[in-house]
Amino acid sequence: MAQGTARQGKTVRSRAGRGRSGASDLVPSRRQYLDLKAQHPHAILLYRMGDFYEAFDDDARVVARDARITLTSRSFGRNGRVPMAGIPYHALNHYLARLLAHGHTIAIAEQVSEPGRGLVERAITRVLSPGTVGEAALLPEGENRYLASICPFGDRIGLAWADVSTGEFAVTELSGPRARDQLAEELARLNPAECLVPDDGRADDVEVAHRTRMEHWRFEPERARAELTRHLGVRSLVPFGCEDLPAATAAAGAILAYLERTNPALLPLLTGLRTESIDGWVGLDAATRRNLELTRSLRTGGTRGSLLGMLDETRTAMGARTLRRLVGQPLRDLSELQRRQAVVAGLVARPTLRAAITSSLGGVGDLERLVGRVTQGLGTARDFVTLGGALRAISPILASLRVSGDPALAAFADEIDPCTDVLTLVEAAVEDDPEDGARIRAGFSPELDAAREGAMSTRRWLAGLERRERERTGIKSLKVGYNKVFGYYIEVTRPNLARVPGDYVRKQTVATGERYVTAALKEAEARILAADEEIAALERAALARLTRDVTAATGRLLTAANRLALLDALLSLAVVADRGGWTRPVLEDSATLEIIGGRHPVVEASLEGEAFIANDCRLGGEAPRVLVVTGPNMGGKSTYLRQVALIVLLAQIGSFVPAERARIGLVDRIFTRVGAQDDLAGGSSTFMVEMLETATILRQATERSLVILDEVGRGTGTQDGLAIAQAVLEDLHDRVRARTLFATHYLELTALAERLADVANVHLAALETDERVIFLYAVRPGPADRAYGIQVARLAGLPPWVADRAASVLRGLTEMRSAPPPAPAERELSAPRVAEDGAPYQLTLDGFTPAPSEAERLARALDSLDLTALTPREALDWLFEQQARLRGGNPRH
Numbered sequence: 001m002a003q004g005t006a007r008q009g010k011t012v013r014s015r016a017g018r019g020r021s022g023a024s025d026l027v028p029s030r031r032q033y034l035d036l037k038a039q040h041p042h043a044i045l046l047y048r049m050g051d052f053y054e055a056f057d058d059d060a061r062v063v064a065r066d067a068r069i070t071l072t073s074r075s076f077g078r079n080g081r082v083p084m085a086g087i088p089y090h091a092l093n094h095y096l097a098r099l100l101a102h103g104h105t106i107a108i109a110e111q112v113s114e115p116g117r118g119l120v121e122r123a124i125t126r127v128l129s130p131g132t133v134g135e136a137a138l139l140p141e142g143e144n145r146y147l148a149s150i151c152p153f154g155d156r157i158g159l160a161w162a163d164v165s166t167g168e169f170a171v172t173e174l175s176g177p178r179a180r181d182q183l184a185e186e187l188a189r190l191n192p193a194e195c196l197v198p199d200d201g202r203a204d205d206v207e208v209a210h211r212t213r214m215e216h217w218r219f220e221p222e223r224a225r226a227e228l229t230r231h232l233g234v235r236s237l238v239p240f241g242c243e244d245l246p247a248a249t250a251a252a253g254a255i256l257a258y259l260e261r262t263n264p265a266l267l268p269l270l271t272g273l274r275t276e277s278i279d280g281w282v283g284l285d286a287a288t289r290r291n292l293e294l295t296r297s298l299r300t301g302g303t304r305g306s307l308l309g310m311l312d313e314t315r316t317a318m319g320a321r322t323l324r325r326l327v328g329q330p331l332r333d334l335s336e337l338q339r340r341q342a343v344v345a346g347l348v349a350r351p352t353l354r355a356a357i358t359s360s361l362g363g364v365g366d367l368e369r370l371v372g373r374v375t376q377g378l379g380t381a382r383d384f385v386t387l388g389g390a391l392r393a394i395s396p397i398l399a400s401l402r403v404s405g406d407p408a409l410a411a412f413a414d415e416i417d418p419c420t421d422v423l424t425l426v427e428a429a430v431e432d433d434p435e436d437g438a439r440i441r442a443g444f445s446p447e448l449d450a451a452r453e454g455a456m457s458t459r460r461w462l463a464g465l466e467r468r469e470r471e472r473t474g475i476k477s478l479k480v481g482y483n484k485v486f487g488y489y490i491e492v493t494r495p496n497l498a499r500v501p502g503d504y505v506r507k508q509t510v511a512t513g514e515r516y517v518t519a520a521l522k523e524a525e526a527r528i529l530a531a532d533e534e535i536a537a538l539e540r541a542a543l544a545r546l547t548r549d550v551t552a553a554t555g556r557l558l559t560a561a562n563r564l565a566l567l568d569a570l571l572s573l574a575v576v577a578d579r580g581g582w583t584r585p586v587l588e589d590s591a592t593l594e595i596i597g598g599r600h601p602v603v604e605a606s607l608e609g610e611a612f613i614a615n616d617c618r619l620g621g622e623a624p625r626v627l628v629v630t631g632p633n634m635g636g637k638s639t640y641l642r643q644v645a646l647i648v649l650l651a652q653i654g655s656f657v658p659a660e661r662a663r664i665g666l667v668d669r670i671f672t673r674v675g676a677q678d679d680l681a682g683g684s685s686t687f688m689v690e691m692l693e694t695a696t697i698l699r700q701a702t703e704r705s706l707v708i709l710d711e712v713g714r715g716t717g718t719q720d721g722l723a724i725a726q727a728v729l730e731d732l733h734d735r736v737r738a739r740t741l742f743a744t745h746y747l748e749l750t751a752l753a754e755r756l757a758d759v760a761n762v763h764l765a766a767l768e769t770d771e772r773v774i775f776l777y778a779v780r781p782g783p784a785d786r787a788y789g790i791q792v793a794r795l796a797g798l799p800p801w802v803a804d805r806a807a808s809v810l811r812g813l814t815e816m817r818s819a820p821p822p823a824p825a826e827r828e829l830s831a832p833r834v835a836e837d838g839a840p841y842q843l844t845l846d847g848f849t850p851a852p853s854e855a856e857r858l859a860r861a862l863d864s865l866d867l868t869a870l871t872p873r874e875a876l877d878w879l880f881e882q883q884a885r886l887r888g889g890n891p892r893h
Contacts, residue, residue: 054085224252228256287673672710709743
């Protein structure tokens with residue numbers, strides 16, 4: 001476990017008068033606890049007492065609630081009883097994970113002296129917060145745990161993030177009118193476990209899960225720059241790309257200051273600093289990540305059923321983390337995407353090579369976090385043996401890549417440092433040990449070798465002592481033994497006590513005889529005990545020296561681990577592509593999007609061999625930029641929309657795609673507005689959430705964006721919703737000009753294709769037979785003839801009398817709409833006029849037929865009645881219904 005700072009690791013004994021005013025009458029243990037608590041007043045203090053870590057006072061109440069353990073109490077003499085909650089020492093990590101998930105910071109006070117007379121000495125040995133956890137046992141294997149830092153600085157916003165278990169340390173700086181929106185997108189991508197913000201309120205409006213306030217002067221750019229250059233051992237930040245980014249520098253400096261205060265043992269792992277540009281990534285807001293189920297399924301709540309869950313065939317935990325980052329951060333860099341594609345293509349074409357690399361990657365394991373553990377000084381001899389095995393597995397991987405004959409694979413191998421010098425050092429230092437699992441190898445420490453030899457010599461003398469004493473005394477039953485309480489002894493049975501030599505000194509009486517020691521035996525025992533202590537100290541020193549030598553290569557080791565993790569992720573993409581028959585898309589810097597025979601990757605994988613109906617999509621270039629998608633519910637509209645977005649996203653992480661062929665002009669953003677969700681806690685209804693997300697798209701989308709809209713305007717009245725949907729569609733066509741898929745049940749909108757040049761209609765085909773609908777899931781040109789809502793309702797189990805009544809109502813409405821409207825006889829949907837100065841435009845609704853009067857409605861309904869088919873009861877019911885409508889009431893049931 002990581003050690004705290006000198007202040008945190010200070011041993012605390014009982015000191016009168018400390019802890020709280022008027023506390024001189026406190027019992028020593030209570031004073032000691034309060035002294036330790038005062039060192040970290042805002043953290044939960046877990047205070048080791050025997051086999052438990054105890055929390056007291058308000059901390060106990062919090063621990064009992066969030067760790068879900070029993071709240072008890074304890075008496076501290078005349079000071080009365082205080083609340084107490086105890087965690088068994090062997091289950092500490094289990095309960096720490098619960099507390100960290102709730103955002104708590106935890107200080108752990110260990111016993112640093114042996115129990116005996118007087119108060120046991122204790123010291124705070126480590127402080128954990130949600131973003132500073134380096135122990136693998138407390139971390140999810142396939143996810144990064146980020147500590148983020150936000151620093152608004154003038155018109156700029158600095159964002160820094162670090163994973164203290166892998167050494168990742170990066171910054172970016174945002175500016176301009178979209179800076180806040182971009183910050184929200186980055187936080188959605190990183191999902192930081194903890195976020196540092198200045199205590200002057202500059203970042204209070206930023207929504208984060210766990211906010212930690214720090215002194216605002218910690219975010220001062222010049223101070224932060226000095227901290228960064230000192231930590232990185234440089235004079236300038238130019239090599240790291242952030243010399244002229246004061247906000248980003250300030251955010252990164254705050255992270256260093258926070259780690260220095262909470263757990264400085266984590267700092268050596270941050271050997272570099274990466275500066276990233278927001279313009280290099282495809283923008284994905286939180287709604288899009290949720291709607292496309294990139295890393296989390298809405299149905300299962302986990303990765304199963306998500307895009308990541310379908311793609312993840314990685315062999316290592318670090319590969320799984322890298323694949324998650326690829327999915328969450330698509331690129332806009334065409335050359336880098338083509339390099340990734342080339343590696344995936346080389347692996348797809350060589351199944352034997354894939355199998356060999358997969359096997360070797362199993363030996364690499366989680367090299368990233370293993371290096372992190374070693375760098376923090378937590379590495380044991382067993383960890384170094386594991387490190388040696390991981391480094392040995394690299395060479396076969398590189399050899400396989402180089403002999404493949406593929407230039408892209410050979411070039412990738414050249415980017416991986418096998419760190420053979422580190423492997424040589426580790427192999428010379430540690431070895432497997434059948435008894436202890438691992439040990440320092442002979443020859444690495446001459447002093448340790450000498451101590452071991454001395455101990456072995458004494459043990460050999462002890463091993464022969466029993467035989468020699470039997471020969472000297474003639475007592476054949478004499479035994480030499482060892483007891484943890486009494487040490488080494490010579491045992492003689494009662495019948496042979498008369499033959500005991502005079503130099504034997506009686507030590508203990510047992511049921512079968514007496515136990516003795518001799519001067520030589522006592523001297524040997526002393527040598528053994530001293531040698532064991534010396535050996536333990538020398539082993540610790542040897543391990544510390546090995547740790548220092550390996551830590552000096554931390555940067556190289558982490559770089560190698562990063563490239564191997566990327567190889568694992570790309571190998572996973574190749575496995576999935578080969579299994580699914582995916583193809584390599586053509587990527588280009590254009591506005592074209594052409595997908596032939598596209599399929600939804602997750603839905604297809606869930607069909608377990610059942611055929612998926614593939615569909616085409618053409619947007620931009622010579623094709624229309626906007627497709628209005630109509631068709632029945634459950635007919636496949638949402639699947640079609642999402643599959644297009646996922647195919648584009650897969651292409652822009654460097655993957656093959658589920659299609660016969662694809663040509664994709666790179667997009668800068670992917671937007672989705674799908675489904676009905678509310679935010680009641682935030683005071684937003686379903687329709688308000690829909691409009692907020694739609695407004696975000698219209699304000700932020702560009703010509704290079706891909707926009708997916710599903711059922712805009714369905715959350716309000718029909719006429720309002722139709723008006724909004726038309727206005728949104730026209731704005732996307734006239735002003736934004738993004739490549740857009742616009743799914744709707746408002747069939748009236750299909751008329752826009754007749755007057756808007758870049759709008760076309762497609763529909764999901766369906767057949768109706770005996771009032772039932774058969775979904776074909778095939779995209780066809782042109783608009784749908786109807787929505788098939790009643791047929792879908794029947795499939796859902798709507799009672800037949802309700803479905804029949806709905807069909808009757810629909811026939812009446814259809815007939816009313818088909819009647820000639822009042823003058824003027826012809827109307828057309830008018831386009832909105834946009835003021836040249838950018839002022840809001842006024843939407844006209846000239847295309848909508850006025851609602852008929854009650855008299856007209858009644859006349860048409862009466863004219864449509866088939867009197868020969870009506871029963872007397874049905875006719876009476878109809879009259880009651882019409883009468884109730886005229887009176888403004890409800891029809892009688």
